Amino acid sequence: MRPEILFPLFAPITSLKGVGPRVAPLLERLAGPIVRDVLFLKPHSLVVRTPADISAAVDGQVMTFDVTIDAYERPRSSAQPWRVRVSDPTGFLTLVFFGRFADQLEQRHPVGAKRIISGKVEDQKFGRQMVHPDYMVEPGKAGDIPELEPIYPATEGLPARRVRVFAQEALERAPELPEWQDPAWLAREKLPPWREAIARLHGPESEADLSPLSRHYRRLAYDELLAQQLAMAQRRAERRREPAVRIPASETAERIRGDLPFAFTGAQTRALAEIRADLAGGERMSRLIQGDVGSGKTVVAMCAMADVASAGGQTALMAPTEILARQHFETIQGPLTDHGVGVILLTGRDKGAGRAEKLRALASGAVQVAVGTHALFQDDVAFHRLQLAVIDEQHRFGVAERQRLQAKGQAVHLLAMSATPIPRTLELTVYGDLDVSRIDEKPPGRTPVATRAMPMTRIAEVEARLHEVVQAGAQAFWICPLVSESELVDLKAAETRAAELRERIGPSVGLIHGKMPAAAKDAVMAEFADGKLSVLVATTVVEVGVNVPNATIMVIEQAERFGLAQLHQLRGRVGRGSRESACVLLYDPPLSETAQKRLDILRRTDDGFLIAETDLELRGGGDALGLRQSGFPDYVFADPIAHRDLIAAAGDDARLIIGRDPQLTSPRGKALRVLEELFDWKAGMALKSAG
Ligand code: ADP
Numbered sequence: 001m002r003p004e005i006l007f008p009l010f011a012p013i014t015s016l017k018g019v020g021p022r023v024a025p026l027l028e029r030l031a032g033p034i035v036r037d038v039l040f041l042k043p044h045s046l047v048v049r050t051p052a053d054i055s056a057a058v059d060g061q062v063m064t065f066d067v068t069i070d071a072y073e074r075p076r077s078s079a080q081p082w083r084v085r086v087s088d089p090t091g092f093l094t095l096v097f098f099g100r101f102a103d104q105l106e107q108r109h110p111v112g113a114k115r116i117i118s119g120k121v122e123d124q125k126f127g128r129q130m131v132h133p134d135y136m137v138e139p140g141k142a143g144d145i146p147e148l149e150p151i152y153p154a155t156e157g158l159p160a161r162r163v164r165v166f167a168q169e170a171l172e173r174a175p176e177l178p179e180w181q182d183p184a185w186l187a188r189e190k191l192p193p194w195r196e197a198i199a200r201l202h203g204p205e206s207e208a209d210l211s212p213l214s215r216h217y218r219r220l221a222y223d224e225l226l227a228q229q230l231a232m233a234q235r236r237a238e239r240r241r242e243p244a245v246r247i248p249a250s251e252t253a254e255r256i257r258g259d260l261p262f263a264f265t266g267a268q269t270r271a272l273a274e275i276r277a278d279l280a281g282g283e284r285m286s287r288l289i290q291g292d293v294g295s296g297k298t299v300v301a302m303c304a305m306a307d308v309a310s311a312g313g314q315t316a317l318m319a320p321t322e323i324l325a326r327q328h329f330e331t332i333q334g335p336l337t338d339h340g341v342g343v344i345l346l347t348g349r350d351k352g353a354g355r356a357e358k359l360r361a362l363a364s365g366a367v368q369v370a371v372g373t374h375a376l377f378q379d380d381v382a383f384h385r386l387q388l389a390v391i392d393e394q395h396r397f398g399v400a401e402r403q404r405l406q407a408k409g410q411a412v413h414l415l416a417m418s419a420t421p422i423p424r425t426l427e428l429t430v431y432g433d434l435d436v437s438r439i440d441e442k443p444p445g446r447t448p449v450a451t452r453a454m455p456m457t458r459i460a461e462v463e464a465r466l467h468e469v470v471q472a473g474a475q476a477f478w479i480c481p482l483v484s485e486s487e488l489v490d491l492k493a494a495e496t497r498a499a500e501l502r503e504r505i506g507p508s509v510g511l512i513h514g515k516m517p518a519a520a521k522d523a524v525m526a527e528f529a530d531g532k533l534s535v536l537v538a539t540t541v542v543e544v545g546v547n548v549p550n551a552t553i554m555v556i557e558q559a560e561r562f563g564l565a566q567l568h569q570l571r572g573r574v575g576r577g578s579r580e581s582a583c584v585l586l587y588d589p590p591l592s593e594t595a596q597k598r599l600d601i602l603r604r605t606d607d608g609f610l611i612a613e614t615d616l617e618l619r620g621g622g623d624a625l626g627l628r629q630s631g632f633p634d635y636v637f638a639d640p641i642a643h644r645d646l647i648a649a650a651g652d653d654a655r656l657i658i659g660r661d662p663q664l665t666s667p668r669g670k671a672l673r674v675l676e677e678l679f680d681w682k683a684g685m686a687l688k689s690a691g
């Protein structure tokens with residue numbers, strides 16, 4: 001139930017004065033459907049309208065002058081503008097007006113009248129001018145000109161100045177809200193009350209007030225972070241309250257582990273121990289294993305599956321693509337079946353009698369592990385006793401999809417796996433409702449991938465070299481990025497590249513892209529994995545997937561367009577065996593200094609977490625898209641760099657609050673409910689939650 005005090009803010013934007021059927025869709029696109037969304041618009045700059053002398057005018061700046069109207073110059077045709085000469089004791093300039101109302105100008109602003117004008121000064125060939133001043137008022141009405149005017153985002157048909165008026169009105173509707181923050185924390189951080197903070201957002205007193213580092217901005221960011229962390233902490237607590245079957249560590253899992261041709265790394269051992277503690281604890285597990293591609297997440301999960309099977313339960317391992325599902329299946333099938341744990345693969349390709357038989361085996365409990373894609377959570381798939389859901393690259397699934405899978409059992413334990421490195425500082429914002437195990441150690445014996453950045457102008461060299469190594473038996477990936485607006489254009493680029501390489505290297509060059517049907521993709525992948533193809537040209541479909549140990553070369557075109565985390569993941573496709581591997585990052589010169597630094601990090605380190613952290617710093621939080629790709633939420637106020645110190649504080653605060661007052665019934669708890677509602681981060685709908 002929404003607290004009544006918030007009703008004015010959750011009213012539709014059409015309740016704002018002047019927002020009618022024409023304006024509403026425009027404002028909605030800019031802000032959102034409700035008054036709260038307009039209140040949450042942020043001015044991006046500030047115009048100071050203190051009067052100056054005309055002689056001090058600066059081209060391109062918004063300035064304000066006290067002037068006298070000198071003369072009118074009528075247009076000779078209706079296509080031409082009206083020109084009005086105005087002056088002050090230090091100089092003159094020309095006002096320019098287009099449009100049909102211009103001919104009323106002379107009545108409203110007669111020659112000889114005094115006016116205050118404000119607008120953008122432009123120095124033109126024919127002199128200094130101001131086109132359509134923002135303001136033109138009589139001196140007695142100078143109050144009509146805001147001395148400090150925050151500038152809002154605008155859109156076609158809805159100028160910034162109107163948006164400002166709506167924002168001001170939304171502000172008037174904003175009530176004083178009960179304080180939800182800890183007074184001691186507010187005092188220590190010198191943060192203002194919410195109402196004061198939001199008022200200052202819309203009434204900045206200086207440039208400094210626009211900075212995310214200003215106190216009122218930090219207050220709003222902290223509110224937002226706390227609202228989100230609270231929702232996550234609640235989900236986490238809720239899941240934990242649900243009792244789940246206790247699953248002890250098993251002999252079978254230990255035997256499987258003992259039979260592997262390698263020993264676990266320390267990080268793998270630690271991760272497995274953490275998972276086992278969860279499984280045996282009697283509460284539902286919600287854990288994420290984070291680690292680079294090839295760091296050994298799947299084999300750790302496999303041991304947990306064996307534990308579950310030994311306790312009489314079943315596991316579903318869900319992957320976002322068929323290729324990935326197949327590889328997981330291949331990784332775990334041998335070890336598990338060798339020790340009596342039955343495994344099936346279920347994908348969209350299973351049809352008819354074959355599929356029916358697999359479904360029967362799952363429903364009867366004859367098999368204990370099902371590996372698959374979206375096919376796993378279809379309505380007619382039933383489990384005998386589903387106790388563990390392992391979800392690979394979980395951010396590729398929607399909350400609803402994950403929930404549909406988990407709904408196939410009772411209090412199903414959740415184990416997510418992700419190879420997308422997230423900087424530690426941001427972990428809470430993405431995975432705040434999960435416990436995280438990091439596998440930050442690579443299996444031994446992997447040789448680092450020699451990484452080089454080269455300009456596209458040297459592509460012929462790269463191709464020639466590739467020809468040589470391919471003749472010597474090596475295999476290579478060649479990645480063509482998705483960069484243009486149109487997938488078709490990108491596809492064309494990949495096709496052209498494949499054709500060109502075929503000319504140089506021969507017929508053993510294959511092409512794989514996102515638009516191919518799954519079966520065709522698998523066929524090409526299989527040819528590559530079998531060594532029938534020596535070069536695989538790909539759009540980014542290999543990003544999370546395939547394991548081809550013989551592939552030792554990775555060429556990435558337009559590498560500067562990728563996020564570092566993505567480049568790192570792509571590079572992780574090679575260097576799987578003990579042989580020397582290489583990664584060539586081709587870029588369109590010239591590289592900006594930042595781009596150069598970014599590519600340089602990849603040359604220097606192979607640590608995905610370090611790469612993610614440095615990338616974040618270099619981007620300065622500017623690349624919202626890159627962040628969103630790695631699951632960073634779409635905050636209004638919180639900034640991953642400027643407010644990084646607040647993220648951890650909000651996380652701690654939220655867990656503490658929920659620990660003490662799980663139902664939010666104390667006075668502060670009630671205020672916190674208002675906060676959650678204000679930001680829409682309600683427990684049931686946290687966007688990136690584990691489901
Ligand atoms: P991830 O799921 O993190 O991509 P996998 O569990 O699939 O990694 O492991 C990748 C490859 O490395 C597999 O072939 C696996 O058998 C192997 N592997 C896993 N752990 C180790 C280890 N500790 N030492 C050597 N090889 C390992």
Ligand code: MG
Pocket residue numbers: 293294297298
């Ligand atoms: Mg894997």
